[in-house]
Amino acid sequence: MCFFLQILNKILSTVIVCILILQSFLVYPLKQSEAASIYVDAESAILIDASSGRILYEKNAYQERPMASVTKITTAILALEEGNLESIVKVSKRAAETGEASIWLEEGEEHSLEDLLFALMIKSANDSAVAIAEHVGGSVEEFAKMMTKRAKELGANNTNYKNPNGLHDPNHYTTAHDLAIITRHALLNLPKFRELITTGKRTMAWEGHEWDRILINKNKLLSQYDGADGVKTGFTSQAGRTFVGSATRDGRQLIAVVLHSPDIYADSSRLLDYGFNSFETMPIVTKSEFQKSIPVSNSSKSVRVGISRDLVMSLAKGEQSKVELIEDIPSVVEGPIKKGDKVGQMVLQFNNKQLATVPVYALEQVEVKSLRQSLWQRITGFFSNIFRFTV
Secondary structure: OHHHHHHHHHHHHHHHHHHHHHHHHHHHHHOHHHHHHOOOOOOEEEEEEOOOOOEEEEEOOOOOEOOHHHHHHHHHHHHHHHOOOOOEEEOOHHHHOOOOOOOOOOOOOEEEHHHHHHHHHHOOOHHHHHHHHHHHHOOHHHHHHHHHHHHHHOOOOOOEOOOOOOOOOOOOEEOHHHHHHHHHHHHHHOHHHHHHHHOOEEEEOOOOOOOOEEEEOOOOHHHHOOOEEEEEEEEEOOOEEEEEEEEEEOOEEEEEEEEOOOOHHHHHHHHHHHHHHHOEEEEEEOOOOOEEEEEEOOOOOEEEEEEOOOEEEEEOOOOHHHEEEEEEOOOOEOOOEOOOOEEEEEEEEEOOEEEEEEEEEEOOOEOOOOHHHHHHHHHHHHHHHHHHHHO
8 A cells, every 4th residue: 555655646746747847838938028039030129019119029129230121111211201202203324223122224214203112112122212312312322311310310329321222331220229210100100101011012114115014012921910011121141131020900000120030020920929919909099089179379269189190009917007198288379370280299108208209280270360350350349249239
C-alpha cells in the first residue's frame, strides 16, 4: 500500500509540474510589453493610434535610418498641400532619366499632377516623384528642402530629405516615430491622400503607344489584412525593406511602421494584431455630440462651432480613468466669422500629459455690421417702438 501511495504521489507531482509549466506558456503572451517585443523582427518599429497619436508599441523608434520609398508619403503630402491637382506637369529630362521603380516617363510628356500622384503612390514611381518635385518646388533640391521643413512643422524633428523618391543618400533619413507622425497627419487631414493609397489599380495615358500604363498597387497588406487601408512600401539595399501600414476596425485606425524588416507584412500584421487585440476602442468625443454656440462680441448673433472628426482612443483595461478632455474654447469670439475658421481646440490628456488636440471650427458664417449699420438699426428700431406706442 505504501509503495502504491508513493507511486501515486510521484504521478500527481509530475502532473502538477506539467500544469504549472503549461500555464506559464499560456500566461506569457498576455503580458503586453513582452508579447509585443518578441514578435517584431524589424530593426526599428512603432505602432500608434491614429486618432489620439498614442504610442502603443515602439522598438528603436527614434533611431535615424534610411527610409527608401516611404519617402513618397511626404512627397504626396507636400504636393497635395502646395499643388493644384488639375495643373499640367511637363516631364523634364532629369525626371525621364530617373531609374529603378518608374513608369517610363518620357521627356516632354504632359500629365496632370493628380495622375502623377497616383503613379507615385500606387506604382512607387521614382520618375513621377522627380516630375512632381520640379513642378511644385521648382527643382528637386528646393522641393527636398520644403519636405524637410514640412516634416519639422509636423513634429518630425529627426527627418531630413535630399530627394522626393527615397533613392539612397547618406543625408536622407528618418525615424519610425517621425514616419508615424507624418503619416498620421496625412490620414487625418488629406482625404485625397487616403484615395491615393487605397486605390488598387488605375490606368494612365501613354501617348505614342498602343496601350495605356497600368498602375498596380504594390501594398499586399491591402488584400492580406482585414481592415487594411494603407500606406506605402519601400526598399533599397541600404534601407532594407521599409513599410508604413494602416488598418481600421470599429472606427479605430492604427498606424504601424517597420524599418529594415525581413518581412514587412508579417511584422506589420503582428503589430496591428497586437494593437487591435490588446486595446479597446474608447470614443472620447464625436462630431454629433459636440456642438455649441459662442457669442460674437461685435454682433447680436452667436456662432455654432464643432469638430471636424471623431476622437477615439486605444485603451487597455483600467485606463479610462487616465483620460481627460479639456475644452480650450473662448467664451466670446470676435467677428466677422467665416465658416471653417478655427476658434479653439479640444485637448486630450492621458495620464496628465497632453496627447492630442482636435481643432474646433465655426460651422457657419457670421457677418458683423458696420457702425453706420448698427446706428441706423437703433434709430429705426427707436421710431418703430414710438409708432407702435402712439398707435
